[in-house]
Amino acid sequence: MPLDPAPLYFRTALLAEGWARHVRIETHGGLVARIETGVPPAPGDEVHAIALPGLPNLHSHAFQRGMAGLAERRGAGDDSFWTWREVMYRFLDRLGPEDMQGIAALAYMEMLETGFTRVGEFHYLHHAPDGRPYADPAEMAAAIAAAAAETGIALTLLPVFYAHSGFGGLPPGEGQRRFICDLDQFARLREGCRTVLAALPDTVLGVAPHSLRAVTSGELAQLLELAMDGPVHIHIAEQTREVEDCLAWSGQRPVQYLLDRADVDDRWCAVHATHLTTEECVRLAASGAVAGLCPITEANLGDGLFPAPAFLAAGGRFGIGSDSNVLIDPSEELRLLEYGQRLHARRRNILADADHTGNGAGNRTSSGATLFGAALAGGARALGVAAGIGQGRAADIVSLDANHPSLIGRTEDGLLDGWIFAAGRGGIDCVWRRGRRVVSRGRHQAREAIAARYAGMISRLL
């Protein structure tokens, strides 16, 4: 095992128990071995100003980073999620494992540079461009794991089961040929994923029934047996057409249908869950499932606005995901989550009313602290890990630039408000994964090589 890096020292740090001052963190083998607070730095310590825990990104399709900005031209009719999906299907027509690794590496590097330290990869691009399985069913998953290894990001891999094109087990379309598995193929794929992950630290393996459009309730029951204690993620109620189709087919809305047929509990992440009735908000919150909100992508695709006040009032938990990766930045996800609600309600500080962090800190008046705490706790829960900087956990830490104009003179929760609402990615200084610095002054250590490889590859693909 390589030597442990020098202990980190911060003037102020957001630990799992809350804010602390003069914090010294020793790591051993990538884990936090010892935390001291209220102490001076020791000779040889690496001294920084402000530490936050790295945030979990609970929902990503890494390859979609390669088509960011390509679907922003108006077509002949009304553009929607469904016309965007046609552009996406065309983009992945020629994408091979090397392309997957190159694009995923760029996306994961940008995640680290903006303060995400773990990604939940909702991985459905399994087969070769002609739809035939690769000799190794986990070939594409291996490319994702290689990108995680290159960049250092922690990986929760969520291999996707995708079998149908619409409610009621409709046969898949031609554009879906690279995603489709039967249950036996999927079990082999998942075993392949387990092997791939064994070479990386801190990995978690889950299972992702793609959506109620792509999976029948019988298949869902069998998938849940495979999942055991791991995370279960599903896209749900993202689009009004999806809700209408589900109603027409079953007489129920998607979330109602799911809650009536599956044992949804706190292992689950309901990705998007945009269109909920108040009753569905209450039931989903009571199940313990995390709502996987992706505000930038949901805005980009014109999905709709998540009913956050009703869901949070019912005690619901949420995390954030970068989903289509059209723009990667957790501060922007959190800002847009709050701003969508402000625009709708014509009021300010909508989501700051209560404590959503679950750490017993009582009511918080800071929007930034509430959003950050909720996304940290909910995201970690959804990705199958413990949240925050604490003994025995991976030393995944983000430091803010105390000299950024929007952070000067701020303390504690005020730093989170300053970062999320004003500084954005310019406020990030360094990022450590397992105690090793991977980002300095906002730039990943491998940025040049990863960006150069990506540039060559994407010009070919386009």
Ligand SMILES: [Zn+2]
């Ligand atoms: Zn998605």
